[in-house]
Amino acid sequence: MKLWQKADPTQSSVANQFFDPTASVNVSQGNYFITLKLVKGVTFINSMTIGDQTVSPTVYSKEPDGGSGMIAFTQANPDEVLPVDFSLQVPLGPNDALIPMNQWALFDFSWSQATKISNNTPVTPNVTPNNGQVVVTPPSQTSAATTPTSTSSSTPAKPVAVSAKVTPKKAKVPTTTRTYVVLKGSSNSKSMANKYYTRKATIQKVNKHYNVQLKVSYNKSLKLGSKAVRPVTINNRKVKASTVKFGQTSKTYTMTYSFNVASFKTLKHLIKGSIHVTVPYMKISQTFPIRFKFSQKAPAKAHKAAKIIASNQQTTDGRVINAIGQ
Ligand code: HEM
Known part of the structure; x- marks a missing residue:
């Protein structure tokens, strides 16, 4: 976990x-x-508002250096980056008199670097809502069942070898690509999202329909967190959260999702969609309508490749017959 300046999220x-x-x-x-x-x-801390929750610290000791303690709060499915407002009283007045001060920052949790400490059946900690505050009793040795620990260094999170390497499956289905532009929901000008979508969809034939996969990729240096963009609807249907894949490279966070069309004809029309975007330091947490305008031209190379793969027919006994080779 690390804190960044809200006004300039590149600064500690x-x-x-x-x-x-x-x-x-x-x-x-x-x-x-x-x-x-x-x-x-x-x-020095009266209270902190983390995300939408106000919490007060528990003081373990008042000395030295203003004392030590802890802050506990809860989040459902938390984002990588959470804004925090501090309501402080600091001993900067005459004779160390306490002066009230408000400060803001961004918490940056490196969830990808979390280490699982225990795998026991989780025990719900004792959470008591209290005037909009949440008081969490510090987990005791016995109740702290599942305790992944999140750590972070001052440099942006490096990719960690937490996920097992998966050998990509060989495409058994014809695959092609189409480029697209992302337009605003209510005008034909480009949406801000156009900068962050890869603008090249991967299209696979599955049974009798086509699966169109879209990808968003944005730099980690933007400090938006790994789930800043979540698809809400695509082609007039709700996007199931379970079908959305969040990933990352060393420099970027990625998100992919897909929708099905009966034929390429559907892509001649604008495809409507909406995405939820969170920009913690601008307090943006909003769903925006967007539209996808697909190019009708198949890329020459990919099209050829798709044709070849398409002609590879699998027989009932699992053999692949290459139509070109026959
Ligand atoms: C660098 C981080 C970003 C900043 C500072 C930012 C800021 C903003 C601001 C100020 C607005 C106008 C909001 C309003 O009128 O209420 C906006 C709109 C919008 N943003 Fe972002 N944004 C960021 C990243 C992203 C990302 C990663 C996406 C999606 C992939 C995105 C998609 C949109 C969309 C779709 C709109 C609606 C207007 C449009 O379609 O152009 N933004 N953003």
């Missing part, structure tokens, strides 16, 4: 010195019970 926040960079996270049924350790300055 002064708040980092107060937090232990490793957060403890207890995951139960999609809820993340997050505990952040404060190594100093806990008595």
Whole structure:
């Protein structure tokens, strides 16, 4: 976990010195019970608003350096980046008098670097809603069942070898591509999303229909987190969350999803869609309508390749007959 300046998310926040960079996270049924350790300055914090939750720190000791303690809050399916508002009282007045101060920053959780500590059946921690605040009793040795620990370094997260390497399956189905542009929902000008979609769809023939896969890719340096863009609808249908794949490369976060069309004719019309975009430091969390305009031209090379693959027919005993070779 690391904090960035809200006004300039490429700059480290002064708040980092107060937090232990490793957060403890207890995951139960999609809820993340997050505990952040404060190594100093806990008595300077009146409250913090993290995402949409206001929390007050628990003080372990008042000395030295403003004391130590912890902050606990819950998030369902949390984003990589969460805005935080600090309501502080700092001893900067005459004779160390406390002066109120409000500061803002961005929490950056490196979920991809989380290490699982225990795999036991999760126990729901004792969460008591209290005037809009959430009080989480610090998990005891016995109740802290599943405790993935999230850590982060000051450099942007490097890809970690957490996922097993999967050998890509050889395409058994004809595959081709089509380029497209992303237009705004209500005018024919390009949407901001056009910058972040790859503008080349992968189209596969599945049984009697075609599956059109779209991909979004944006730089990690934008500090938007791994799930800043979620598809809501495509071609007038809701996108099932389970069909959306979030991924990353060393420099980018990626998101792919797809929709089915009966034939290429459908792609002659504008395809309507909508996406939910979160930009934490601009407090944007909104669903925007967009439209996809597909090129009618098949790329010469890919088209040829698709034809060859298309002519590879699998027989009932699993042999592949290459029509060209026959
Ligand atoms: C660098 C980070 C980004 C910033 C600072 C940003 C900022 C903004 C702002 C200020 C608006 C206008 C909002 C309004 O009128 O209420 C907007 C609109 C929009 N943004 Fe972003 N955005 C960012 C990233 C993205 C990404 C990654 C996507 C999607 C892939 C996206 C898609 C959209 C869409 C679809 C709109 C609606 C207007 C349009 O279609 O052009 N934005 N954004």
